[in-house]
Amino acid sequence: MTTQQVRKDPDKGYTWAEQMVVVLARELRSDDVVIVGGARHDIPFGAAMLAKMLYVPDMTLLTTGQFVNPPMLPLEYSGHTTVLFSKEADALFGGYEVFEISETGLSVFFYGGLQIDKYGNSNMHFIGDPKNPTVRGPGLVNISFSVTAGRTYLFPVWHNKRTFVDKVDFVSAVGHLQGGDSRKNAGIETGGPVLCVSPLGVFDFEEKTKHMRVKSIHEWVTREEIIENTGFELRWPKKVAVTKPPTKDELELLHTRIDPHGIFKGLSGRL
Amino acid sequence: MPTEIAQPTRRSKLVSVEEAVKVIHDGMYIAIAGHLFSNKPSHIVRQIAKKRVKNLTVSTSPYASYDIDLLIGTGCIKKTICGNVGFEYMGLAPNYRNVCQKGLIEAALGDEATIIGAYMASVEGIPYHPITSIRGSDVLKMTTLAKEYIGPYGDKLIAVKALSPEVCIIHAQESDEYGNIRFKGPIYFDIIMAKASKKIIVSVDELVSNQKVRSEPWRTSIPGFKVDMVVHLPYGAHPCLSTGLYDHDEEHIKDYINRGRQSLSGGNTSPYQEYLRKYVDGPTDIYDYIERAGGFKHMQTLRRLP
Numbered sequence: 001m002t003t004q005q006v007r008k009d010p011d012k013g014y015t016w017a018e019q020m021v022v023v024l025a026r027e028l029r030s031d032d033v034v035i036v037g038g039a040r041h042d043i044p045f046g047a048a049m050l051a052k053m054l055y056v057p058d059m060t061l062l063t064t065g066q067f068v069n070p071p072m073l074p075l076e077y078s079g080h081t082t083v084l085f086s087k088e089a090d091a092l093f094g095g096y097e098v099f100e101i102s103e104t105g106l107s108v109f110f111y112g113g114l115q116i117d118k119y120g121n122s123n124m125h126f127i128g129d130p131k132n133p134t135v136r137g138p139g140l141v142n143i144s145f146s147v148t149a150g151r152t153y154l155f156p157v158w159h160n161k162r163t164f165v166d167k168v169d170f171v172s173a174v175g176h177l178q179g180g181d182s183r184k185n186a187g188i189e190t191g192g193p194v195l196c197v198s199p200l201g202v203f204d205f206e207e208k209t210k211h212m213r214v215k216s217i218h219e220w221v222t223r224e225e226i227i228e229n230t231g232f233e234l235r236w237p238k239k240v241a242v243t244k245p246p247t248k249d250e251l252e253l254l255h256t257r258i259d260p261h262g263i264f265k266g267l268s269g270r271l
Numbered sequence: 272m273p274t275e276i277a278q279p280t281r282r283s284k285l286v287s288v289e290e291a292v293k294v295i296h297d298g299m300y301i302a303i304a305g306h307l308f309s310n311k312p313s314h315i316v317r318q319i320a321k322k323r324v325k326n327l328t329v330s331t332s333p334y335a336s337y338d339i340d341l342l343i344g345t346g347c348i349k350k351t352i353c354g355n356v357g358f359e360y361m362g363l364a365p366n367y368r369n370v371c372q373k374g375l376i377e378a379a380l381g382d383e384a385t386i387i388g389a390y391m392a393s394v395e396g397i398p399y400h401p402i403t404s405i406r407g408s409d410v411l412k413m414t415t416l417a418k419e420y421i422g423p424y425g426d427k428l429i430a431v432k433a434l435s436p437e438v439c440i441i442h443a444q445e446s447d448e449y450g451n452i453r454f455k456g457p458i459y460f461d462i463i464m465a466k467a468s469k470k471i472i473v474s475v476d477e478l479v480s481n482q483k484v485r486s487e488p489w490r491t492s493i494p495g496f497k498v499d500m501v502v503h504l505p506y507g508a509h510p511c512l513s514t515g516l517y518d519h520d521e522e523h524i525k526d527y528i529n530r531g532r533q534s535l536s537g538g539n540t541s542p543y544q545e546y547l548r549k550y551v552d553g554p555t556d557i558y559d560y561i562e563r564a565g566g567f568k569h570m571q572t573l574r575r576l577p
Contacts, residue, residue, distance in 0.1 A: 079359070084514060085518070085576075092456075094458055095462065099383065099388060099391065120280045130413060136368065136372045139354055141382060143382045143405045193345050268360065
């Protein structure tokens with residue numbers, strides 16, 4: 001099976017990206033302060049808008065364009081420009097505030113990754129030996145939130161053996177480090193990655209070992225497909241759920257208000 | 272009746288772009304403000320590139336794009352201090368990627384806390400700024416910007432060394448002739464970067480009167496006494512965007528990326544050299560550049576109203 005086939009869409013009126021968006025949207029809470037809009041942040045941006053429009057209007061949404069609670073405008077191909085010309089928001093926050101929340105934290109942040117390992121560490125910098133890499137990745141604009149955000153969510157847009165690896169070549173965003181108490185022992189007080197949501201399924205982390213575990217499989221994906229495309233042995237619970245597909249309301253908002261340009265249908269070629 | 276006293280007038284800080292870049296020399300450390308492809312002082316950057324200044328150290332906000340890539344493409348840069356360098360949904364920065372992968376320049380690893388913390392140290396006049404939020408990451412092990420230390424109260428901290436650029440180059444939407452700078456959108460890290468720097472050069476899309484500035488002083492973000500030179504450059508951020516006024520020029524940027532990519536992969540440097548001839552070395556001034564980049568008619572299509 002090729003990587004292209006693994007990211008196939010279900011034949012059910014929605015796409016793998018839309019499934020990822022709704023899973024993340026349902027995770028957000030009223031008292032959360034959430035920041036989205038970094039490089040390749042379409043999926044979290046869509047999730048945060050959907051959550052705010054449908055479930056948690058009191059959630060505070062910050063964008064990296066430095067808007068506090070921007071208007072809910074359709075996602076543009078550039079996440080950076082999506083709300084930039086709106087001239088409407090509760091407030092703007094500046095460079096100092098970005099430093100401040102980096103150090104003191106916020107509720108939720110989302111990380112992708114060229115590589116993600118079994119303890120939820122994410123690599124955005126180097127593939128191979130970091131001193132002599134075969135690939136130099138784009139890097140990361142903010143590492144701090146992996147340490148200071150209350151919860152982090154991983155949203156790799158590929159699920160294959162190159163992305164899901166036993167151990168990342170370089171820890172860019174800190175996950176559960178080497179598992180167990182290692183995150184706490186490194187002096188990090190926040191909980192770290194809660195879920196990893198991929199094009200194939202939803203994964204959480206075992207309470208004690210912090211090893212990645214299957215939580216649910218998307219309804220069009222098989223157990224074998226997940227095993228074949230993961231570069232380490234996942235933990236499996238006795239009963240594996242099927243991911244709750246997008247509801248009618250969620251899809252309606254996504255199609256008409258949040259993503260009319262079809263970014264989540266793969267029309268932009270971004271994902 | 273007392274005799275009338277002749278009062279001297281205030282000195283204008285308006286200069287030409289050629290005059291402004293006279294202060295940029297080989298081996299200098301400069302900062303370029305803006306963020307990603309927002310508010311980049313692109314025309315001043317092109318003027319530096321045109322002079323083929325050598326061995327610059329350049330730091331930016333944690334997310335840079337056209338500015339860094341163009342200065343690398345013209346051989347001006349020895350060292351960068353950035354987080355991410357790229358064009359978001361349009362693609363990677365071809366020249367930056369090439370020199371990083373081959374180790375041809377020194378590319379310090381940074382991100383928001385490390386880079387902004389380093390500017391803040393300069394703003395506050397201290398040799399380094401303590402941070403705590405990149406612990407556990409391998410960036411801390413590899414970066415030349417930060418070191419772990421134990422503080423006087425026994426805390427485990429990370430020191431990011433002060434960054435003090437010799438010149439900071441900014442693009443804003445408005446200014447008067449005395450350099451009172453006003454933005455029409457997010458200010459990103461521009462104020463911190465400006466305060467951390469010894470000299471400040473600003474390009475603005477529009478000039479406004481000092482009377483207008485004085486009638487609404489709460490709109491001035493960087494007061495003129497901090498600013499050394501102002502250059503009036505309509506569409507001076509192009510092909511990047513200027514907040515509140517015009518969007519980035521997607522086609523121009525995609526063409527830039529493609530030319531960079533083709534030239535690096537084929538070994539045939541002509542597509543990129545052509546870009547330099549047309550947009551960097553050729554233009555006699557900003558109006559000639561605008562003409563070459565599609566004219567005012569095309570620029571008008573990039574304007575965005577709320």
